[in-house]
Amino acid sequence: MSSQIPPEFTVEIDYDKCRRCRRCVMNCSFGCMQFKDKVVPDHKKCVACHRCVTFCPEGVITIKKNELAYKESANWTPEMRQNILKQAETGGILLSGMGNPRPQQILWDHMLIDACQVTNPSIDPLREPMELRTYLGRKPNHLEFTRGDNGDIKLETTLQPQVKLDIPIVFAAMSYGALSLNAHKALAMAAKKSGTLMNTGEGGLHTDLYPYASNITVQVASGRFGVHSEYLNTSATVEIKIGQGAKPGIGGHLPGEKVGDEISKTRMIPAGTDALSPAPHHDIYSIEDLSQLIYAIKEATDYTKPVGVKISAVHNVAAIASGIVRAGADIVTIDGFRGGTGAAPMVIRDNVGIPIELALAAVDQRLRDEGIRNNASILCAGSIRNSGDVAKAIALGADAVVIGTGALIALGCRVCQKCYTGNCAWGIATQKPELVRRLDPQLGAERLSNLLTGWGYELQEILGSLGVNSIESLRGSRERLRGIDLDEQTLDLLGIKPAGIGQ
Amino acid sequence: MRCNCYIPSGCAISGMMSESGERMDGNAIIKSIALMHDRSNGLGGGFAAYGIYPRRANQYAFHMMFDNMEAKEKCEEYFNGTFDVVLDEEMPTRPGAVFEEETSGRYPEYGTQPITKPPVLWRYFIDVPENKTKFVSEREYVVEKVMDINSNVDGAFVASSGKNMGAFKGVGYPEDIGVFYKLDEYKAYIWTSHGRFPTNTPGWWGGAHPFCLLDWSIVHNGEISSYGINKRYLEPFGYKLELRTDTEVVAYLFDLLVRRHKLPIELAVKALAAPFWKDIDKMPENERKIVTAIRQVYGGGLLNGPFSIILGHSRGMVGFNDRIKLRPMTCARKDDMLYMASEESAIREIAPDLDEVWSPRAGTAIVGELNEEVET
Numbered sequence: 001m002s003s004q005i006p007p008e009f010t011v012e013i014d015y016d017k018c019r020r021c022r023r024c025v026m027n028c029s030f031g032c033m034q035f036k037d038k039v040v041p042d043h044k045k046c047v048a049c050h051r052c053v054t055f056c057p058e059g060v061i062t063i064k065k066n067e068l069a070y071k072e073s074a075n076w077t078p079e080m081r082q083n084i085l086k087q088a089e090t091g092g093i094l095l096s097g098m099g100n101p102r103p104q105q106i107l108w109d110h111m112l113i114d115a116c117q118v119t120n121p122s123i124d125p126l127r128e129p130m131e132l133r134t135y136l137g138r139k140p141n142h143l144e145f146t147r148g149d150n151g152d153i154k155l156e157t158t159l160q161p162q163v164k165l166d167i168p169i170v171f172a173a174m175s176y177g178a179l180s181l182n183a184h185k186a187l188a189m190a191a192k193k194s195g196t197l198m199n200t201g202e203g204g205l206h207t208d209l210y211p212y213a214s215n216i217t218v219q220v221a222s223g224r225f226g227v228h229s230e231y232l233n234t235s236a237t238v239e240i241k242i243g244q245g246a247k248p249g250i251g252g253h254l255p256g257e258k259v260g261d262e263i264s265k266t267r268m269i270p271a272g273t274d275a276l277s278p279a280p281h282h283d284i285y286s287i288e289d290l291s292q293l294i295y296a297i298k299e300a301t302d303y304t305k306p307v308g309v310k311i312s313a314v315h316n317v318a319a320i321a322s323g324i325v326r327a328g329a330d331i332v333t334i335d336g337f338r339g340g341t342g343a344a345p346m347v348i349r350d351n352v353g354i355p356i357e358l359a360l361a362a363v364d365q366r367l368r369d370e371g372i373r374n375n376a377s378i379l380c381a382g383s384i385r386n387s388g389d390v391a392k393a394i395a396l397g398a399d400a401v402v403i404g405t406g407a408l409i410a411l412g413c414r415v416c417q418k419c420y421t422g423n424c425a426w427g428i429a430t431q432k433p434e435l436v437r438r439l440d441p442q443l444g445a446e447r448l449s450n451l452l453t454g455w456g457y458e459l460q461e462i463l464g465s466l467g468v469n470s471i472e473s474l475r476g477s478r479e480r481l482r483g484i485d486l487d488e489q490t491l492d493l494l495g496i497k498p499a500g501i502g503q
Numbered sequence: 504m505r506c507n508c509y510i511p512s513g514c515a516i517s518g519m520m521s522e523s524g525e526r527m528d529g530n531a532i533i534k535s536i537a538l539m540h541d542r543s544n545g546l547g548g549g550f551a552a553y554g555i556y557p558r559r560a561n562q563y564a565f566h567m568m569f570d571n572m573e574a575k576e577k578c579e580e581y582f583n584g585t586f587d588v589v590l591d592e593e594m595p596t597r598p599g600a601v602f603e604e605e606t607s608g609r610y611p612e613y614g615t616q617p618i619t620k621p622p623v624l625w626r627y628f629i630d631v632p633e634n635k636t637k638f639v640s641e642r643e644y645v646v647e648k649v650m651d652i653n654s655n656v657d658g659a660f661v662a663s664s665g666k667n668m669g670a671f672k673g674v675g676y677p678e679d680i681g682v683f684y685k686l687d688e689y690k691a692y693i694w695t696s697h698g699r700f701p702t703n704t705p706g707w708w709g710g711a712h713p714f715c716l717l718d719w720s721i722v723h724n725g726e727i728s729s730y731g732i733n734k735r736y737l738e739p740f741g742y743k744l745e746l747r748t749d750t751e752v753v754a755y756l757f758d759l760l761v762r763r764h765k766l767p768i769e770l771a772v773k774a775l776a777a778p779f780w781k782d783i784d785k786m787p788e789n790e791r792k793i794v795t796a797i798r799q800v801y802g803g804g805l806l807n808g809p810f811s812i813i814l815g816h817s818r819g820m821v822g823f824n825d826r827i828k829l830r831p832m833t834c835a836r837k838d839d840m841l842y843m844a845s846e847e848s849a850i851r852e853i854a855p856d857l858d859e860v861w862s863p864r865a866g867t868a869i870v871g872e873l874n875e876e877v878e879t
Binding site: 131143157 | 728729731736766767770789797798800801802805807809826
């Protein structure tokens with residue numbers, strides 16, 4: 001039986017102007033465009049990835065939302081009905097890619113940043129130094145010094161390993177498997193160029209990326225794919241993945257068709273087999289188990305690298321984060337409910353977890369209340385969309401932020417949410433060689449670096465307007481944030497005052 | 504009476520110290536701050552003086568401000584059982600007095616705002632009972648109680664709590680405050696002073712500078728733009744920031760870094776007005792290691808925004824500016840005397856003939872220390 005689901009989009013072609021060059025046919029990776037005597041779109045297959053639109057030399061293709069497909073209902077939205085129809089046809093779990101697209105309140109947009117006037121002057125970042133440098137890692141609460149006979153002061157405290165970031169923005173964990181090798185290469189090259197970190201995700205590290213070790217976070221997830229001693233040591237930091245904002249409490253599944261030779265080697269699994277990541281780590285059923293893994297990794301890396309733990313933002317995130325820090329983690333990454341994914345059950349992605357803004361505020365405050373805030377760096381993930389979000393996250397208490405979807409958009413991603421199909425027309429979330437080669441790693445790296453450079457300048461402008469010249473004077477400085485259109489309890493949870501109230 | 508609004512301020516500061524420990528009366532410091540009359544607006548002035556109570560040098564001198572007699576009674580009840588009060592007396596004052604000396608400045612409004620409506624001003628010389636310090640050090644105990652009084656005893660405020668030192672402050676022009684408190688009758692080896700230009704009505708005597716805790720005193724010209732994080736950084740260490748002014752964070756940061764973490768003062772200044780990374784990267788190895796660690800560990804204590812600050816403590820005086828010197832400070836030496844002020848004229852006014860005058864570089868601490876043989 002053919003599908004009864006109406007198309008989500010319609011593809012319109014201005015045939016008067018179309019030169020029939022078939023470029024759209026070549027570019028469409030979802031099989032939507034066919035050439036008969038002219039280009040004929042199969043609307044049902046269109047995902048609005050905009051590849052054809054971008055590459056049509058005549059600019060004659062228009063993609064439109066199929067507005068009249070469903071009779072209007074504010075309750076039974078087209079999406080609801082489409083999902084039911086899909087499940088009625090297949091009996092399966094609905095999958096989706098990218099982050100939660102639903103219109104829940106975005107708290108970043110309800111926070112505004114302060115600026116200086118008169119009594120404390122603003123600072124011009126074009127004239128004065130404006131420091132974004134950030135160190136990730138566990139810090140002691142105080143330092144000890146001794147004074148030698150000659151009066152020289154010596155530092156007696158040995159600091160745990162610290163990783164330097166030139167900009168407080170790192171790339172999110174996205175695995176080789178979910179992403180193409182070219183996407184991974186672009187991220188690694190950009191991380192090196194911009195003085196920050198890329199994160200392997202759970203799929204191991206391809207040997208082509210070994211030269212970028214000092215800008216790489218290697219991840220150890222529940223599947224333990226590609227985890228070996230050399231992997232752990234080819235890195236700046238190691239991250240244990242417990243959870244992901246898009247799918248808290250849910251494992252992962254890379255279908256066997258994506259596991260070609262290179263992925264097979266990198267993940268250390270036979271080619272063509274499904275790569276299944278269990279929901280929990282099967283050796284972590286408690287905080288003390290986590291602590292053992294943290295220290296096992298520290299042993300394996302000879303205590304030379306910070307070891308982090310990534311969790312999704314869930315109701316009890318503050319207490320969990322506190323436990324993680326006490327268990328020995330040097331970095332805690334919190335991923336909010338809007339965080340992205342290559343594939344997740346839609347019902348989980350759209351309904352589980354809490355906003356990163358609230359989670360971050362709760363964790364930072366909890367660690368401070370317990371006097372252990374210095375003992376770990378906090379990374380904030382889960383839909384950081386621009387440098388304003390970055391500044392707000394840092395003001396709420398993050399040491400640095402994590403960008404995944406934002407980075408992919410810089411690489412060309414159009415957020416069509418079809419990452420899990422393996423058909424990414426932009427060569428990002430696919431393993432098909434003819435698609436992968438559409439992404440030039442060098443060019444991609446340049447675009448990623450440009451994004452970070454731009455955001456870096458914008459952060460410097462924000463710091464300057466705040467009258468401070470170093471990122472640590474913004475970090476955790478919630479006094480510089482004000483809330484608008486927020487209820488009292490939310491303000492309280494965020495630890496900020498409403499706009500209109502002075503200091 | 505306590506003002507519930509936050510008050511950013513501009514200001515004048517001046518400090519003088521005899522490194523040989525010679526004690527001088529308060530006339531000179533009053534004259535120096537009076538010259539910078541225009542930098543204040545009559546809404547706050549104050550002084551810190553070290554060496555003023557040599558006969559009671561072993562007792563904590565609590566300079567207290569009370570809203571009314573009930574607050575005083577309540578606070579004395581609190582003292583009962585907390586401390587041994589050896590002596591208590593009203594602060595000697597000249598109500599309604601004004602500054603009448605000649606200065607090189609021409610300010611027609613000199614002496615037009617006599618000091619009136621002071622709160623109840625009382626001082627207590629205090630011993631800490633031995634049985635109170637079994638589990639905490641004596642100074643830790645005093646800090647705890649000062650915090651407690653300021654936050655929990657309604658209408659009572661501890662203006663200063665150090666040994667052989669004291670703060671004299673209030674609402675008015677600093678030179679009039681100096682005369683009001685009879686500073687000409689005290690002798691000190693360190694004097695610091697402050698004239699305030701808040702951009703809002705304070706109406707509260709406790710809000711004037713200096714801010715003191717134990718023997719730390721801070722006078723501060725400027726605004727701490729990083730106040731939000733400095734406050735949150737200090738709170739887990741038990742400091743209660745109740746005074747609604749940014750200056751108190753400076754006093755508490757010194758207390759934390761120098762007294763509790765035992766950092767040498769010059770390194771504490773490196774934490775609070777840290778060198779830039781571009782300069783740190785060029786430092787010789789040992790220094791680079793030290794300053795890098797300080798910035799990594801004490802980032803929450805970094806003071807940002809425009810300021811010049813004079814820190815006083817029992818054995819010295821430290822002056823420093825913000826990292827890019829957004830507020831003025833000039834230093835000078837003459838024999839054993841070290842001077843620091845917002846303007847050179849304020850130093851020349853009291854010491855016209857100087858050995859050396861210079862403007863310290865941004866973020867560089869100027870340290871005055873009592874000679875080793877001087878006992879305090």
